Amino acid sequence: MRIALAVAALILLASLPSAQTVDPGRATFVNRCAGCHGTDGNGGELGPGIATRVPPLSDQDLTTLLKEGRPALGMPPFANLTSGESSDLIRYLRTIKPRGGFTPTRATLRLENGRSLEGVVFNQSLSDAQVLGSDGKIHLLRGNASSYRQVTSQTDWASYNGGMNGSRYSQLTQITPANVGKLAPKWIYSLNTARLQVTPAVVEGVMYVTSANELIALDAGSGRDIWRYQRPRTKGLIGNAAGGVNRGVGVAGDRVFMVTDHAHIIAVNRHTGSLLWETEMADWRQNYNATGAPLPVGNLVITGTSGGDEGVRGSRVENLRQLTRLGVDVNRRVAKRIGKAAQATSRVVGIRHAAP
Ligand code: HEC
Numbered sequence: 403m404r405i406a407l408a409v410a411a412l413i414l415l416a417s418l419p420s421a422q423t424v425d426p427g428r429a430t431f432v433n434r435c436a437g438c439h440g441t442d443g444n445g446g447e448l449g450p451g452i453a454t455r456v457p458p459l460s461d462q463d464l465t466t467l468l469k470e471g472r473p474a475l476g477m478p479p480f481a482n483l484t485s486g487e488s489s490d491l492i493r494y495l496r497t498i499k500p501r502g503g504f505t506p507t508r509a510t511l512r513l514e515n516g517r518s519l520e521g522v523v524f525n526q527s528l529s530d531a532q533v534l535g536s537d538g539k540i541h542l543l544r545g546n547a548s549s550y551r552q553v554t555s556q557t558d559w560a561s562y563n564g565g566m567n568g569s570r571y572s573q574l575t576q577i578t579p580a581n582v583g584k585l586a587p588k589w590i591y592s593l594n595t596a597r598l599q600v601t602p603a604v605v606e607g608v609m610y611v612t613s614a615n616e617l618i619a620l621d622a623g624s625g626r627d628i629w630r631y632q633r634p635r636t637k638g639l640i641g642n643a644a645g646g647v648n649r650g651v652g653v654a655g656d657r658v659f660m661v662t663d664h665a666h667i668i669a670v671n672r673h674t675g676s677l678l679w680e681t682e683m684a685d686w687r688q689n690y691n692a693t694g695a696p697l698p699v700g701n702l703v704i705t706g707t708s709g710g711d712e713g714v715r716g717s718r719v720e721n722l723r724q725l726t727r728l729g730v731d732v733n734r735r736v737a738k739r740i741g742k743a744a745q746a747t748s749r750v751v752g753i754r755h756a757a758p
Pocket residue numbers: 431434435436437438439448449450452455456459467468472475476477478480491495
């Protein structure tokens with residue numbers, strides 16, 4: 403059986419501070435339950451969302467459930483929890499909200515420098531908040547309900563290969579040979595897929611992760627979800643994408659680009675998650691599908707389809723010269739990568755994403 407993978411932000415991202423008060427019930431939940439039910443209790447690969455299943459159960463019901471489990475249905479017993487651990491855990495279970503359970507509300511939050519931030523609050527906890535400001539941009543906040551400070555990432559990783567030179571090299575210096583052995587998970591966010599192959603992209607403290615037809619914006623420091631763009635998987639599709647595979651996004655300006663399972667490319671507003679445009683690359687009924695992370699280059703976004711293993715017809719890259727003619731500086735490495743992608747998959751499509 404495939405094991406559900408999770409996106410873990412390592413200590414590197416702990417540089418986005420989030421003050422945390424340790425709730426023992428939450429700690430038990432994260433250690434013992436989250437692997438199946440998801441860190442936020444809204445469901446994972448091996449267990450259902452329990453946010454709406456807990457309220458009808460009495461404390462006694464829950465105590466019995468934890469002691470005995472439902473082995474036949476995949477819920478193991480936790481007979482070794484002490485009664486103190488069990489009641490802390492149950493108290494925590496009662497705080498779990500359905501995903502989307504926090505209704506975004508318009509509010510004005512006070513910042514520590516005496517200024518204020520007005521906008522739509524996606525989440526607000528005792529230690530952090532995620533806000534869509536009236537400037538149309540996401541603001542990540544840390545602090546407490548009376549005063550917040552803004553945080554961001556020092557360095558971005560805007561595409562599958564990192565920076566535009568595709569070197570996959572990070573200039574961050576916080577991780578060294580001396581401290582690398584101390585890396586530990588800071589948070590875990592489970593995506594609803596058995597085949598997670600995404601390389602997360604991070605821009606201004608916001609992490610963009612995908613599985614097939616699902617794009618989630620997370621606060622990279624706290625793991626809190628900000629928005630989600632989702633559409634149903636295509637029925638009758640074959641190929642890698644049908645198995646849930648999607649390798650991620652490319653981010654340029656205020657746009658996030660990703661491919662859908664049925665070989666469309668879409669652009670989504672990176673602050674709000676709303677769809678900006680969609681273009682069909684190939685007809686999925688002829689076994690084309692798509693999994694790759696698009697690559698924004700200048701005012702183009704370059705992407706490809708797959709289906710070579712499913713008998714689709716390949717096509718050659720014909721547009722490198724066109725790219726150059728459009729004034730896009732395609733360096734040798736990018737050109738080589740496009741060529742490789744074309745060989746490995748089936749075709750590469752260059753699509754204009756902004757007015758030149
Ligand atoms: C190995 C995976 C797994 C783990 C670990 C796990 N669960 Fe479950 N849990 C399940 C499954 C599967 C179900 C669905 C069972 C069913 O259909 O009644 C379930 C159901 C539940 C329910 C709903 C019960 C109901 O009556 O509807 C609750 C509440 C729950 N689990 C809490 C927990 C807690 C708390 C923990 C950690 C101490 C935990 N689970 C750990 C797999 C798991």
